[in-house]
Amino acid sequence: MQRVLDQFLENLTRVRLLGGLHASLTSTTTAVLDVSDLLRAQIVLAISAFDTLVHELTRLGMLEAAAGKRTVVxxxxxxxxSFESVQLSAGASTLDWLDAEIRRKHSFLSFQTPDKVADAIRLISSVSLWNSVGSHLGKSPTDIKKELQLIVDRRNKIAHEADGDPSFPGTRWPIDPIMVNRAIDFLEAVGKAIFLSV
Structure with missing residues (x-):
């Protein structure tokens, strides 16, 4: 499981490098060149890294449970x-069939919002996820869930609405490096706390 956390942190490092590119371009060009989409890309990629972390923790945790290496919940x-997977499992000496089935079923799902993250983690642990994360971060579970939901909502505006502000057609919602760095730092802290909780 440690490799899942390591990959998450590596993915966030790549996200932060985009922020460095934004800073460099901002300092060497005029305001005529709008490079704010690099910041928007950071939000989308940071949520992607978080989603991948939850997917992989869940998948590997389920495989561990099936192999008897984790308490089954x-x-x-x-x-x-699927029946097809059951047929593949007959006589199988590995859990590759289950791995493929988990990947197939979860490929339709996103584990980004607080409720969906908790649903995923319930497949591998009976921990009260947001209480545990709150305990690790010294924050209330409600505050953590609200902040995560706000970041996911912003990601959705970027990914599905081109970050357009409907109140002022032709303009985008404001974004700045402080806001983006805060979101990335928060996602990193929550991701680590989820890892420690399961």
């Missing part, structure tokens, strides 16, 4: 698999 026992 009720939600895991109710995970439905």
């Amino acid at each position: 009720d939600t895991f026992q109710r995970f439905q698999v």
Whole structure:
């Protein structure tokens, strides 16, 4: 599981490098060249890194449970698999069939919003996720969930609405490096706390 956290941190490092590119271009060009989309890309990629972390923790945790290396929780026992996967599992000496089934079923899902993240983690752990994350971060679970939801909402505005402000057609919502860095730092802290919680 450590490699999942390491990959998450590496992905966030790449996201932060875009911020460095933004800073460099801002300092060497005029305001005529709008490079704010680099900041928007950082938000989208940071949420992508977070989503990938939850997907991978869940997938590997489920495989560990199936292999008897992790306590099996009720939600895991109710995970439905296709008949095709059941046929593949017959006589299989590995859990590759389950790995493929988890990937197939979860490929339709995003684990970004607080409720969806908690749903995913319930497949591998009975921990009260947001209480545990709050304990690790010294913040209330409600505040953590609200902040995560705000970042996801902004990502959705960027990814699905071109970050357009409907109140002022032709303009985009404001964004700045401080806002973006705060979001990335928050996602990193929450990701680490989730890792420690499961």
